Amino acid sequence: MCLVDKAIYSVIDNIVNNAIVHGKTDRVDISIEDKGEFCEIRIADYGVGIPDDIKHLIFEEGFKYRSKGSGLGLYIVKKVIERYGGEILVEDNKPSGAVFTLRIRKKIL
Numbered sequence: 001m002c003l004v005d006k007a008i009y010s011v012i013d014n015i016v017n018n019a020i021v022h023g024k025t026d027r028v029d030i031s032i033e034d035k036g037e038f039c040e041i042r043i044a045d046y047g048v049g050i051p052d053d054i055k056h057l058i059f060e061e062g063f064k065y066r067s068k069g070s071g072l073g074l075y076i077v078k079k080v081i082e083r084y085g086g087e088i089l090v091e092d093n094k095p096s097g098a099v100f101t102l103r104i105r106k107k108i109l
Contacts, residue, residue: 002039002104007080014073015043015100022067023047025097034106038086041102050098055090 012030019025025047033040050058057063059078062071081088085105093099 003084003107004104007083011077011080011102012041012043014077018073019043019045019047019098022065023049023098035103037106038103039106041104042099043102044093044097044099046093046097049092049096050090058090059088 016028016030019028023045025045027046029042029044031042031044033042051065054063054065058065059074061075063075064071078088081102081104086103089101089103091099091101
């Protein structure tokens with residue numbers, strides 16, 4: 001079992017909403033896998049993707065790219081995942097889009 005609370009709903013909602021609004025996707029796939037001491041949640045879209053030159057910036061507080069938003073969404077997502085003892089990664093989806101990978105520490109029994 002992953003160490004999460006109700007904030008995980010906001011995390012997933014933010015990533016999926018960004019994929020629809022900013023990525024212009026009409027499809028999002030979500031998968032969860034057991035990876036030893038971590039749960040891995042992969043959220044893949046098939047939209048326009050994230051340019052390579054800004055991937056390292058998207059989790060920074062206040063960062064906006066062609067958006068009128070606050071620039072806080074993915075920053076808060078990252079902080080929640082870190083609070084869970086995990087990490088968030090982003091990579092390209094093939095043939096187009098983005099994949100967000102949430103690695104969250106599992107509960108130790």
